[in-house]
Amino acid sequence: MVRSAVDSARQEDTPGIVNLVLRCCVNALLTAVDFLNKFTINFAAITGEAYCSSARMTYELLRRNLLSAVFVETISSRLLAGIVFVLSAIYTIVVCAILKAGTNLGADSYFVAAMAWVLLIVVLGYFVHVLDNVIDTIYVCYAIDRDRGEVCKHDVHEVYVHLPISRSLRQSVPTRTLGV
Numbered sequence: 132m133v134r135s136a137v138d139s140a141r142q143e144d145t146p147g148i149v150n151l152v153l154r155c156c157v158n159a160l161l162t163a164v165d166f167l168n169k170f171t172i173n174f175a176a177i178t179g180e181a182y183c184s185s186a187r188m189t190y191e192l193l194r195r196n197l198l199s200a201v202f203v204e205t206i207s208s209r210l211l212a213g214i215v216f217v218l219s220a221i222y223t224i225v226v227c228a229i230l231k232a233g234t235n236l237g238a239d240s241y242f243v244a245a246m247a248w249v250l251l252i253v254v255l256g257y258f259v260h261v262l263d264n265v266i267d268t269i270y271v272c273y274a275i276d277r278d279r280g281e282v283c284k285h286d287v288h289e290v291y292v293h294l295p296i297s298r299s300l301r302q303s304v305p306t307r308t309l310g311v
Contacts, residue, residue, distance in 0.1 A: 166204065173264075173271045192274050207266045215255040223248040 167186070170193070175185035226247045230240035276282060 169204075169264075169267055170271055173268045177268070177271060177275070189271070192271075192278055195278060203266070203270050208263055211259040211263060215252060215259055219248050219251040219255065222251050 167190075171182065171186040171189050174180070174189040174192070175182055178185065178188075180188060223244050227240060227244035230236055230243055234240065236243065
């Protein structure tokens with residue numbers, strides 16, 4: 132509802148600094164809610180808890196285990212986006228070289244290569260979106276395992292144990308390993 136109000140205000144294009152500042156504040160708030168919402172929905176799907184209790188339990192789970200959701204979110208999203216960009220750029224260069232060598236399209240070969248680049252970015256973007264959700268879900272499962280002191284998948288725990296702990300709580304709570 133708030134997002135639709137912001138979108139309608141943007142479409143009306145009402146001038147004014149107050150309108151611009153309000154839109155920026157609301158967009159920042161919605162981005163923060165979306166970030167917290169992602170882990171809450173994953174936790175609710177795994178445990179079957181209600182949304183509000185899942186939000187509280189997710190926050191407590193990540194805080195109690197000193198896990199940095201921001202680090203996982205930032206690194207995984209940026210790394211996957213970089214991979215998409217590099218793969219699509221290499222693909223575009225290969226397509227352009229093949230078109231230049233095999234056809235006599237001339238300048239149109241650049242247009243075809245650019246369209247191939249856009250198409251590959253869109254397709255890989257959808258795959259990356261799904262993969263990013265999978266990574267977030269595995270991270271919540273890892274937090275649950277760590278909280279219970281259980282290890283369901285040793286391979287996952289070996290990777291996640293190398294991630295940094297939350298900076299805000301690092302000094303106040305001593306770190307301990309769970310025999311993983």
